[in-house]
Amino acid sequence: MTATKGLEGIVATTSSVSSIIDGVLTYRGYNIDDLAENATFEEVVYLLWYGKLPNRSELDRLLKDLSENAAIPAEIIDQIKLYPKNVNSMAALRSAVSSLALYDEEANDMSKEANLRKAIKLQAQIPTIIAAFARIREGKEPIAPKAGVSIAENFLYMLTGKNPEKIAVEALDKALVLHADHELNASTFAARVTVATLSDIYSGVTSAIGALKGPLHGGANEAVMAMLEEIGTVDNVANYINEKLANKEKVMGFGHRVYKNGDPRAKHLQKMSQELGKITGNLNWYNMSIQIEELVTGQKGLKPNVDFYSASVYTSLEIPRDLFTPIFAISRTSGWTAHILEQYDNNRLIRPRAEYTGPLHQVFVPIEKR
């Protein structure tokens, strides 16, 4: 038995949710470029769950279901109020999502209908949890979700208490479309491993949130922004990046396990970053990002991934840095739950082997003699 480090190149499951073939990303066979330009996030949620684009009445039904399920139990709000104020936002989200199961009577109902209802609840409530957490830590009361608006609009509204600008809603909606699913990424794999034991959907999504948090995965978008803030201005970019590369340190937001010729989502986020920079009158983050890309791609051949330009996009939307990865989770909940439903439909326990590298034939010594 020989291990493949990081399971690189290992095909661990079949899936019809999304594909990456020759560097092209599709959700259910629809090219991400088409979806980014034309679809709303809710259409994508429907597509991922049901395998087809919704017609008008199907979409209206989903919008209604999401709207009706967006409020979170009062117990969850009370619990968030008890969290330390400076707690990591993904840790807070992970805890609150885990707790949602405690207040859902059908948390352990494994029927397909119940699992779909729980997918709707998770997709609807995760934005509400994040907005509530963001307000409560600032000593503000959470804002109840608004009926009849999109997830993107509702999230910005619940975060700020103001009706967001159309341009901000459109930008966030497109970012949600771009992050919704990505084949067998680490967090989706974590979700599938968890539910393949026939554990419940809340456990699967809680595992996934834990996996997304790390800076090699979803946490990279926050790390990118931290780097941009540390660099400060375009004039400092070259020294900072050259030093990092000379020290063989990683530049966050670059590289990818699967894409070697570039992440097809990055160009959309780059364009959005530039457009939003123009609108806000602050192109500093965008200009720095472009320079970083020139240096990293020029010297290492590494291309920006989805996390690189999303950092400046969210900053232009005045979203606090530590909510970037939770926003990724809002979007990826659609993919996680689609994969979980698919796993249940054709389940087998996921249990690979390990190549043992420790000692063998050890002789047991009683504790008094050690």
Ligand SMILES: CC(=O)SCCNC(=O)CCNC(=O)[C@H](O)C(C)(C)COP(=O)(O)OP(=O)(O)OC[C@H]1O[C@@H](n2cnc3c(N)ncnc32)[C@H](O)[C@@H]1OP(=O)(O)O
């Ligand atoms: C949504 C997402 O999850 S997208 C990914 C988000 N993560 C990041 O942006 C973090 C930065 N990037 C990385 O750490 C990696 O590129 C990963 C984790 C995304 C992919 O990792 P892997 O496929 O395991 O590649 P690995 O880390 O082994 O890197 C291969 C080589 O490229 C180098 N490399 C990879 N990414 C980077 C980077 N961002 N900056 C500098 N060098 C890098 C590695 O140092 C390594 O070099 P070596 O062969 O000389 O040792």
Ligand SMILES: O=C([O-])CC(=O)C(=O)O
């Ligand atoms: O697929 C991956 O390894 C990481 C990624 O880009 C994503 O999850 O969107």
